[in-house]
Amino acid sequence: MTASEPYLLAQARTGDQGAFRQLVLAHEARVRSTAFGMLGDESTAEDIAQEVFIKLYQNLNTFRGDSKLSSYLIRMTINHSLNELKRRKRKSRWLSWDAEQVPQLEDHAAHPDRSDTKSMVQQALKLLPTDFRTVVVLRLIEGYSVKETAQVLKLPEGTVASRLARAQKKLKTIFEQWDALVK
Amino acid sequence: MNAKERMNQLLLKSLDLPLSAEEQTALDQALEASAALREDQAKLLAMRQLLAKAQLEASPSFADRVMDTIKLRQRPTFTASIIRLYPKVAAACILLLLAGMLGIYLSEGNLSVDALVGVQELSIDEAYTLVDY
Numbered sequence: 152m153t154a155s156e157p158y159l160l161a162q163a164r165t166g167d168q169g170a171f172r173q174l175v176l177a178h179e180a181r182v183r184s185t186a187f188g189m190l191g192d193e194s195t196a197e198d199i200a201q202e203v204f205i206k207l208y209q210n211l212n213t214f215r216g217d218s219k220l221s222s223y224l225i226r227m228t229i230n231h232s233l234n235e236l237k238r239r240k241r242k243s244r245w246l247s248w249d250a251e252q253v254p255q256l257e258d259h260a261a262h263p264d265r266s267d268t269k270s271m272v273q274q275a276l277k278l279l280p281t282d283f284r285t286v287v288v289l290r291l292i293e294g295y296s297v298k299e300t301a302q303v304l305k306l307p308e309g310t311v312a313s314r315l316a317r318a319q320k321k322l323k324t325i326f327e328q329w330d331a332l333v334k
Numbered sequence: 335m336n337a338k339e340r341m342n343q344l345l346l347k348s349l350d351l352p353l354s355a356e357e358q359t360a361l362d363q364a365l366e367a368s369a370a371l372r373e374d375q376a377k378l379l380a381m382r383q384l385l386a387k388a389q390l391e392a393s394p395s396f397a398d399r400v401m402d403t404i405k406l407r408q409r410p411t412f413t414a415s416i417i418r419l420y421p422k423v424a425a426a427c428i429l430l431l432l433a434g435m436l437g438i439y440l441s442e443g444n445l446s447v448d449a450l451v452g453v454q455e456l457s458i459d460e461a462y463t464l465v466d467y
Contacts, residue, residue, distance in 0.1 A: 168401060175397040184390035197396070204400045205407070272388035290350065291385040297350050316346040323374075323381055331384065332377045 156220060164211050171211075175204050178221060181293060182228050188288035189232035189281075191273040199231045222303050225293075229285060229304070236281060263329060275325045283318035286311050291319075341368070345375055349382065 156177070162170035182203055186196035203224060207214065214223065263271045272292075276284050289300040290311070297315070301308040326332050341364040344357055353361065365371055410418075435445060442449040 168404070171404075172397050172401050175400050176392075176394070179396045179400075180390060180392040183393065183396065187390050188388065193390070196390075197399075200396070201400055201403060205404060208404055268384060268387045272385055287385065291382055292388050294386070312347065312351060315350055316343065319346055319349075319378060319381070322385075323377060326381050326384070327377070332380045 157216065160211070160214070160216065160220070163208075171208060174207075174220070178224050179204070181221065182224050185225055185228045185288055185293055186232050187273075188276060188292050189229065189284060190235060191277055195235065199228065199235060202231060203227045218302075222299070225289070225295075225303050226305075229289075233281060233285075271329070271331060275322055275329075278325055279318055279321060283314055283321070286314045287318045287322070290315055337364075341371055342374065345371065345378070349378060 156174070159170045159174050163174060179200065183196055183200040186199040186203075187193055190196050190199065206227060207224065214220075218226075263274050276287065279287065285304065286300055289295045289303060290297060295303065297308055297311050300306075301311045304311065323332070341361065344353065344361045344364075347353065348358075348361055365375065435450075438449055439445050
């Protein structure tokens with residue numbers, strides 16, 4: 152939390168939109184990036200991030216500051232992203248009449264463009280179960296520590312560490328198949 | 335769990351959590367002895383670098399879009415305006431209705447259905463004439 156954040160929060164509560172804009176500027180990159188990591192497309196990530204900040208604006212008076220604002224925002228982003236993924240799953244189920252559609256590594260056997268790191272990473276993340284993807288996004292992309300990731304997700308640190316280890320094993324296999332780890 | 339699996343787990347753990355002195359020594363020795371483990375370590379580190387590069391950059395225009403949406407949502411909609419105006423409109427209608435009934439009562443002397451409908455002074459012949467017309 153930056154030094155002026157409690158002040159900005161107090162000002163925003165009085166209706167000072169300039170103060171709220173400062174808070175958005177301070178946190179937008181991480182919120183958008185987390186949603187992007189979870190969902191894999193930038194336009195939906197922007198929509199989710201926007202909803203997160205609008206919800207914060209609506210709940211300014213109920214946010215008591217027990218947790219850090221950044222953790223609060225990232226938790227909301229993860230929850231919104233998980234809801235969006237569930238909505239997509241339901242939609243694809245109705246459209247295709249399939250029980251479930253989880254992308255498989257074989258579907259991505261063709262090597263993605265290695266020069267486009269972001270899209271390659273997004274393709275790889277889509278091959279992970281959402282539980283694993285969430286910890287990878289927070290720990291390995293956004294740079295939270297294991298402890299912070301556990302706090303954001305309200306999980307024991309041991310669970311985060313074990314999901315992280317299993318996710319990395321799977322990601323390593325995927326990237327090896329794509330020759331993406333060759334120096 | 336065999337020794338190789340255990341070292342792989344220690345290697346993964348070492349990337350995210352502090353190891354005990356005993357674990358660190360065991361991992362260092364295993365890394366020194368095994369080229370495959372060193373290769374795994376290099377690949378994992380390369381992969382983590384790749385992932386760290388996938389972060390989105392800041393977008394200054396995003397904050398403006400959020401503020402515009404907030405302002406837009408704060409603007410009263412047509413439905414909200416109607417709901418807010420509804421009590422006044424409803425009170426005005428009730429007053430008009432009461433005034434009309436008072437007018438009928440003063441002119442007709444009662445509030446019977448015929449008086450309200452306005453057919454009290456209509457004879458049966460006049461009614462037929464109206465039907466023919």
